[in-house]
Amino acid sequence: MALFSRKVCFLSALLVLVASAGKVLAESEDPDDGVTVETVEEEDQYHSPSINSKSVYLTEHFDDENAFKKKWVKSEAKKQGVDENIAKYDGKWEIQAPSRKILRDDLGLVLTTEAKHAAISALLDKPFEFKDKPLIVQYEVTMQEGQNCGGAYIKLLSRGTNTKADLRKFHDQTPYTIMFGPDKCGNDNKLHFIFRHTNPRNGTVEEKHSKKPSQRLEDIYKDKEPHLYTLIVRPDNTFTILIDNKEVNEGSLLDDFTPPVNPPEEIDDPNDKKPEDWDEREKIVDPAATKPEDWDEEAPAQIPDASAVKPAGWRDDQPEMIPDPDAVKPDDWDEEMDGEWEAPLIDNPLCGDGCGQWKPAMIPNPEYKGIWRAPLIPNPNYKGKWAPRKIPNPHFFRDDHPFQMTPIHAVGFELWSMSPRLLFDNLIVTDDAAAAADWARLTFALKRAKLSKDSESVVERALKFMADNPWMYAVALLALLAVVGLFVYLCCGGTRDSELDVDYKKTDAMTEDDPMPEGGEPEEEPEPAPRGKAELDAQPEPETEPDTTEKTPLVDTDGAGDGQRKRKPRKE
Template sequence: MINLYRWIVSEAKKDGADADIAKYDGQWEVEGTKKLINRGDLGLVMKSRAKHSAISTMLDQPFVFDTKPFIVQYEVQFQDFQECGGAYIKLLSASDKLKLEELHDKTPYTIMFGPDKCGEEKKLHFIFRHQNPVTNEFEEKHAKKPDVDIGKFFDDKTHLYKLAIFPDNTFKIFVDGELVNSGSLLEDFQPPVNPPEEIDDPDDKKPDEWDDREKIDDSDARKPDDWDEDEPMEIPDPAAVKPESWLDDEQQYIADPTAKKPDDWDAEMDGEWEPPLIDNPKCKESGCGEWKPPKIHNPKFKGKWIAPKIENPNYQGEWKPKKIKNPNYFNDEHPFTMTSIAALGFEIWSISPDICFDNILITSDEAAAEKGSFLSRFAEAAEEKPWLWVVYGIGLTVPFAILGYLCFPKKRDEAAERKRTDAPSPDDPQSSRRDKEEEESKETEKKKVPERK
């Protein structure tokens, strides 16, 4: 048993397949992608081409479908594009018989979700296994086709697939944050969760005398006397005239006069050598060989005569068998309560190798899923346009800088401000002394000035 971190590679064999292709011998690695080998971000990569590959891991705790939503999302990157094969995830049903090292195509699962492609056929699966409460047997229910063209998601870029199922029996599917499908577990799956109350009676047979012909041939109609069924659809154009320059004795094709027999031609092995034929250059202007007038539509052509149709006076309508009560009828109003999930895995076959799976999340917390989706789209955009890291950095730095400026304003230097404005400081002893000396000097000057008479 191979263990990649917490992932267990299957060693099972596929039922009903030839021995040389039945074994699950596809290789798996935990490594970086080809485009971003130095980024340090590792993913689970299916390495093999045209092999059955299966790998799985247990959940930390089983997911129980009760009153909370179920959300699963994961990233897929077809590093070498995708020719034919799947990249869907299987959410394995909780069971005492579950053995991850024996994961194969018949291992019971609760939900299968993800992309699949072969040639021009492209799918986005959402399948859940529903248990019939009458027979206790499980049946696969397939969601309706997506509402948008999903072909654009099968390139070599990373795409985030997300499935959300809610306790009110509704579901939504997103790819890269774009809503591509939504609906009801009760109304948008085939076959339907709940069977019809009535079914056709299998023992009811159409009577031999039942006439379901809506129209019949008019028995009173007669073919007109001048109707000639032998007239051809086209006839030679009687107005056509052979061109005067037409060369009756020339062949349309002639032997290539420039062709030479190969030196290694063996007449005994290859037969008598003959030069290849080319168009006769003499025939370019008008034509060569036997001249035949062109064909035109025959105005007398009518084809085979068919009697006209009339209403059938004995028409009884389309026969349908009578209805009886369905012995297997049931009404499950809560298909959301599916079998608990104990593990997740990938059981796939693909022509294209190097399919990378990453950032797998199973949760009932819509906010956590949305956060994961945002971070995934953030990283994907930066992978495609590295200069966006600079934009993101500036976008994150500027708000914090403004917040810091508002919360922690710069302390003003009061001394520098007084120096700039020459304003005195009441607590400065030198300033107080200087002010006192100036006052005494002014009083002395006043005494020296004599009074005018």
């Protein structure tokens, strides 16, 4: 018991030492001794972002509902070409906090309805002209309940949509310059980048669709997390699309769109027709070929094997299957309803080598030739595959600068979705990549950091805390040393005391608590084994403590005289 107490004291001392060292190191790291520093959670660090730059054409964080109502206009139009009952743009838009709150006081534009047409738009602070600076469009989308079918793309409305009155008429046929963003229905996942190109020859407008992204995008429609969509279109006719600041598509306006910007120089002559005597057959049946006289078309493909012999144990008089003799008609069998009962069939046990009518096996017929057909020969009248002749394209033009699109005057969301609660946030239109990066740093980066922190395990948080507080490595080292020291002490410490206790308890010498043997005579104590001088010197003297307990009266044992040793009475 004394040994255990000493070990507990040792462990307590080590723990106190570790705690004291941690406190001292923490205080030594703080240059302002005695000053209490309050830490601020990341969710408290969010403030509605603001960028003052001549390179910004629109910013919108949707945190100010009053400012939103003054700037954004809900459409009052009707969708063209659909039933009157569903043509109205009556989907509801509201400023709300996300269902999963990430940053305090962060709000977004939410499409709260499903299976309804919805449109809302806002004028740019100033029109964007496609001249010598890139167009950068960036915004966030959170599909809070996933997305089964519907879009979450944005439209950059063309010049002509210049007033709020025009915005109230915003519908699916309103001219736009660029459409960009995610769209999904069933297993068809898209990330649109469509621009409307004006034919410089005749003024017609045609939509150009970018090639598909290089990466799979299924997760963005079902993980219910915010994602940042960025489109960069440059004056050199190149483009880049990023999701969460990672490139997913890039290319050229001239080469990576369907249909291509520039039409072909030549086209098929629509008036050219294939001549009636034009022969496109490369080979024909040989008209001079005749069927050989010995060709037998009626010979069967297989014949019986003439060398086959019926096995000796074949039973011609026995069927292959017989009724199961052990089968019993069920008690609930109703012959009127179920018909006459018949026992199920089983394999005939008498058919060792076979039963029934024996027939030899069939083998391929060596005389079989099949239906005769004349061989094919090259067609002497073959003229090749016919194709109409080429003529100059009357609509040909060459546009080497498709970047110079129709100026943009407004932005808007014109959507239909089967999933409610689509959330849009932190929209920016600029020509400065640094401004877009700063906008993302003040908004999206904070959200991702908070989400990453919330998903960290206890171990990851501990490692991160230690990385931010290097003095914790010293505390961890001291704790490790304390554990190792305790382990070594428990395994190796106090061996001498343990051995002494064992020797004392295992001795055969008469002790005060030993019972008196029957007959009244004490057992003779064996002579202890002689010990060496070194062992005797190493033997510690037993500690003596004053005996304060009440003495138990001693009694004479039966047949013992006054010279005999007194003993305690034995407990029954």
